[in-house]
Amino acid sequence: MIEAVGLTKRYGAKTAVHNLSFQVRPGAVTGFLGPNGSGKSTTMRMILGLDMPTSGHVTIGGHPFRKLPNAPRQVGALLDAKAVHGGRSARLHLLSLAQLAGIPARRVDEVLGVVGLQQVAKRRSNGFSLGMGQRLGIAAALLGDPQVLLFDEPVNGLDPEGILWVRNLMKQLAAEGRTVFVSSHLMSEMALTADHLIVIGRGQLLADMSVKDFISANSADFARVRTSDEPGGRDKLTAALVEAGGQVLSEPDGALRVTGVPLPRISDVAHDADIRLWELSPHQASLEEAYMRMTQGAVDYRSTADQRAGLQPAGPYGYGPGAPAPQGWGQQPPANPYPVLPGEQPNPYAQPQPPAPMPMPMPMPMPMPQAMPQPPAAAPQAPQAAPVPAEPSDAPAPTTAPAPADLTKRDSEDAR
Numbered sequence: 001m002i003e004a005v006g007l008t009k010r011y012g013a014k015t016a017v018h019n020l021s022f023q024v025r026p027g028a029v030t031g032f033l034g035p036n037g038s039g040k041s042t043t044m045r046m047i048l049g050l051d052m053p054t055s056g057h058v059t060i061g062g063h064p065f066r067k068l069p070n071a072p073r074q075v076g077a078l079l080d081a082k083a084v085h086g087g088r089s090a091r092l093h094l095l096s097l098a099q100l101a102g103i104p105a106r107r108v109d110e111v112l113g114v115v116g117l118q119q120v121a122k123r124r125s126n127g128f129s130l131g132m133g134q135r136l137g138i139a140a141a142l143l144g145d146p147q148v149l150l151f152d153e154p155v156n157g158l159d160p161e162g163i164l165w166v167r168n169l170m171k172q173l174a175a176e177g178r179t180v181f182v183s184s185h186l187m188s189e190m191a192l193t194a195d196h197l198i199v200i201g202r203g204q205l206l207a208d209m210s211v212k213d214f215i216s217a218n219s220a221d222f223a224r225v226r227t228s229d230e231p232g233g234r235d236k237l238t239a240a241l242v243e244a245g246g247q248v249l250s251e252p253d254g255a256l257r258v259t260g261v262p263l264p265r266i267s268d269v270a271h272d273a274d275i276r277l278w279e280l281s282p283h284q285a286s287l288e289e290a291y292m293r294m295t296q297g298a299v300d301y302r303s304t305a306d307q308r309a310g311l312q313p314a315g316p317y318g319y320g321p322g323a324p325a326p327q328g329w330g331q332q333p334p335a336n337p338y339p340v341l342p343g344e345q346p347n348p349y350a351q352p353q354p355p356a357p358m359p360m361p362m363p364m365p366m367p368m369p370q371a372m373p374q375p376p377a378a379a380p381q382a383p384q385a386a387p388v389p390a391e392p393s394d395a396p397a398p399t400t401a402p403a404p405a406d407l408t409k410r411d412s413e414d415a416r
Contacts, residue, residue, distance in 0.1 A: 001025055001179055002047060002148065006056030009042050009203075016042045018203040019056070024181045026147070029174045031194030031211075032183040033291060035299045039203040040183050041079070044150055047181075048077055060148055072101035076141035077150040081133040081157075086126030090117050090136050093125060094143060103144055111139040116165075130157030138166070148179040155189060167193045187288035199291070201298025211287060218293045219285030223263050225256040225270075226279035233275050240273045241266065255279065 002024035009017040017039040024030045034040050045051040047058050049065035060068060060075055068074050084093055094108040112118045115135040120128075125136060134157050141149055151170075155163045170193050174180045184190055190197070190211075197214050199207040207214055227233045238248045238256065246261035258266060263282060270277050 002058065002060055002181060003062075004043070004047070004056070004058040007043065007046060007053050007058055008055040009039070009046060009051060010054045016203055017046070017053075017200075020200065020203065020205055021056075022198050022205060022208050024179055024198070025196075026179040027174060027177050028195040029170045029180045029182060029193055030196045030198060031190045032181060032198050032200075033185075033187075033190065033295075034200040034206075035295055035301075037202075037300050038200050038298065040200065041152065043200070044077075044079060044152055044181075044183065047150065048075070048079070070101060070144075072097070072146070073103070073144040074146050075148045075150070076144060076146040078134075078137040078141045078154055079150070079152045081130075081137035084125045084133070084136065087124060089122045089124055090128075090139075091121040093136065094139060097140055097143055101144055107143060107145075111142050114142060115139040131159060131162055134158055135162070138169075146178075148181075149173060150181045152183045153185070154182060155184065155186065163189065187286070187291055191287035199294060201295050202300075206294055206298070214294075215285055215287055215290045218290035220259060221285065222283050223258045223261070223266055224251070224279060224281050224283050225258050225266060225277060226254065227256075227270075228276040228278055230276070236273055237270055237275045240269050240275075244269050257283075 004023075005021050007017055007020040008015070020039070020043065032040055032043075042051060046053050047060070047065065057064065065071060065075065088096070091108060091112065094111065095105060097103075098105060098108055109118070109121075112121050115138050117132065117135055117139065120132065125133070128136065134154060138151070138154060141151065154170075155166050158166065167189065170180055170182060174195070182190075182194065194211055196210055197207060198205070199214070207217075209217070225237070227237055234254075234256070241248050241256075241258055241261060244261055244265065246266075247259045249257040251257055261269070263280060267277070267280060270280075
């Protein structure tokens, strides 16, 4: 089991991880989610003893990683698939790791077969594709047959067959009672692989719960309704549903999102109002939608519309950089694309946090009048006026520990 208690990591004035506490239990695949720059890589490096925490501690099986006897036999990790000597073959790379850990050489051939690299075992790793490098990194993690495994983006660069293989491998390892901790940005894959989720944003814990509870707590089921093209039919149905106690929101494609009214009741309301329905379907939120709702206030990098779009002439076939975009494209996204729906249990981290209050500035001192210049023949000048004190700065005075506002800053190493 992996246990972190009050884990904090600062790089000078920048805070990458702040007071993070969680447990990764054996027998389940635990997904580790968060936006870019949220502190996932830094957290994994502290688990493996590559970075020392500023405060707090993290243990594996009750002991820090550096105090584990023969750690490669107890913990396997894939953090960077490129961390391989390019001049070595796949087999020699694994053989060198096995010799350092006292692992029999026959284990090298076993893991090469597990990851499907036995046919290229004698090829130099600098000629490997991204997916082949990922397979070699997974083989290195499995080399010591450890009970605790950490994977950072294990499906990066893999083809669909490889992604399915990794998914089944993670589930198999967890079914054997091992502790499996996986970081990924592929929400669809996490929904199929993970049993439990740990979500962080800007270095702080946002959620620690099962996948099912996470989706339920950050979304609400609704019905999708589409009417015929009859004039006024959409507005008439909206009024009827609101009168029946429902809440109605408009979708960009013209459909209606209805909550608070079950599907059979929606059909009855439409029938009583003499409105034909072209679509009436239930909608259950996905992990991606629930994740976006929770982390929308903790995203550091947001895209904007291209201001130079449309300056170049269109191609001869009517498309290209200067061609008009399809209807609905190129529009600025709404300020809050994931509003809180009726019936949803909003998470406090889902909405953007208000900025920290700034200290009230001191009253600005009035400048003293400047003395009039005296002619050269005049009597000795009077003593000059005292210098005007500098205006106070609006920035708060430095403190020994960074304030929570410093969590918006990021170390370049943690932005991976």
